[in-house]
Amino acid sequence: MASDGELQPTAPNLDAKEVPQVRLKGENGRLLLLLPPDLETPGAATAWTDIWQQLKQRLNAGERFWQPRTPVHLIVRDRLLDGRQIQAINDVLGEAELELKRIYTSRRQTAVAAATLGFSVEQQSSIPRLNQSDESGQALAEPLYLETTVRSGIEIRHPGTVIVLGDVNPGSSIIADGDVLVWGTLRGVVQAGASGNLRCLVMALRMEPTQIRIGDLMARAPETPPSQYQPEVAYVMNGSIRIVRRTDFSKDLLFS
Template sequence: MTSDSSVPIAVSVVPENTGEVNCHEQVRIKSDQRWLTLILPPEAETPTTASWSDLWQQLKQRLNAGERFWQPNTEVHLVAKDRLLDGRQLQAIADALAEDRLQLKRVYTSRRQTAVAAAAAGYSVEQAPPVSPLNQKPEAPTTVLAEPLYLQTTVRSGVEIRHPGSVIILGEVNPGGSIIASGDILVWGRLRGIAHAGAEGNQECLIMALQMEPTQLRIADYLARAPENPPAQFYPEVAYVTPEGIRIARTTEFSKTQSLSMGVGR
């Protein structure tokens, strides 16, 4: 992309500012030592929600204004908060950053749709639960998880998916890719990367895959690595915690295994 006219969504001119500027309603870029953080204003906290065209114009102004304080090929982490972004908008942001030799690598969001779009585009994703309003009374601690995150994608090397609930992948997790979930992890394909279920300490969580070839498995604080000699034939399997640590069983035998408090190891 060589000019603003190539952006797939029309850009409007930001009206002239007639009052004080609220930094929380503006696109911001700050340096965090090894990377840059690109922060979008949250929808919930802005009295007059900025449109995509306004955000796009602000981003271009930030990138083109003044002295650039970053090095070429610097990694960028996008903090989208509760801002809803689709695949085209994420690509437009990535293209704008690329013009300044910056690389979008990670997306932080509280919106499921944004998390799905970012993961499908091949970015590392961390989905956090929405922040409660300031005037809301704090509730008692709860173990209720976020709604499951469904992704139809291949998690490639270097990509990390974080979610405060269960994660279901319709695809594969390649070596070097990782899934970190507060709930269960289900991979409808080959699991060859890192999977960490029950990341907040829930030992009841499970890791399931049609083909279990992980680099590393973690459930709560329990850790297991792949065997040195992989099996000659693979079956759909489930990993779970026992008093002896993480065990793996065929899914067809898992209920029996649980009831007998035994593990069917490889």
Template sequence: MTSDSEQQSIVSTASPTTSPVDCNSQVRLKSEGDRILLILPPTAEMTDTVTWSDLWESFKHRLNGGSRFWQPQSPVHLMGGDQLLDGLKLQAIADGLGEVELQLVRIYTSRRQTAVAAVTAGYSVEQQSLTYSLSQTPAEPVQILADPLYLQMTVRSGVEIRHPGTIVILGDLNPGGAVIATGDILVWGTLRGVAHAGAQGNRACRIMALKMEATQLRIADAVARSPETPPTQFYPEVAYVTPEGIRIARASDFSKTHLLLNS
């Protein structure tokens, strides 16, 4: 009998004619507070004979056949690493977890395609370059600057996107949605949610939007909230940090003054 804090691994159920799954390439579950970490093995640790189907079928058997150490409806954070997951695979994972009363809520991944697929499916996402081991947790910082993340979608309420680089959204950021970037944030649409640029402390980062109605803007450690009285006219605007705090300027004026002065 294992305790709640102990790691749970898949037990191979291979038949005599099937090769067992290598223990180094198994999916693992780890209890962490009130959430469950679902940790996928790095692709480098998967042998040529182990397919995604083999891995997932073995995992589903473990979910349905072993003792359950979690509470019903516990949130699951998927540590995807460098596994390439499309919408169908993410749906299969969510369905398998749902069968045992677990709820997939957040995806950690180092693959841009996986991040886009996860956000499109409505999950909160953190794109990272770090491959997690069983002893690591999502709280450990990542200092690697990634390429920009481009998303063509509306970020809905309840969705949080984290990326160690610049985020470009061709769409709206709705109230209740949050975007956190190590670099800049550009919303080619209406920004009504929470936007945090320069999340690792870079006060030179900026937030840009065609229509700025943010619930909260953050750049590094500086914070600004939307005014109580909304403006009557909207223009493309840029939020940036000054010694007095965050300021917002019309994009046309910002490009003529600020960019030229700093060139």
């Protein structure tokens, strides 16, 4: 099977009546699985049943250019996938001795479904609805809400604020261009203001991070945990990251 495809493909030539195809591409020891984008032209988008049949045909082809247990990065762009569809893709990849590791999407619903199933996910900017901006006026994507535990080995990337209703376990990471808010215990690695905004913050009900980054600044939680836990906020003041109790924090501190 010949490998082809690009991470940023151009729109199909509809006048030529080309049918968008599922593509596989080997890159740096991993396999990129690219699904056709959703198209705004009525009737032009490839239906899920067509994608599913194409994927099975690609994986069951006689000539395989990948090794067993090769990691797969699934690139879905603006195509909306639900949890059952993502799980079905994972299952059929497993039958071909491949491992789904990361999902790239511009849709929040797909990002939520992927993270809930325990996959690393990167929500990429396309032309989303925007309702936030950073200190430079750069637009941020709408917040990503995750009602799940972020387990070890999982990485979440999002071009806005990330809100987790659950724990962030050691060995996991969250990287956000906006704030990171954890309604639970934070023990993993988090970065707020990843695009350089030092006015972003990290907040958790229980703050025990492996590492905190805001912009390009880094800090760690104290080695000796407090005797009593309460919500805390990490923010930047005078060129360093400070962690204080939520009751002692005011947004005015971000502008001091």
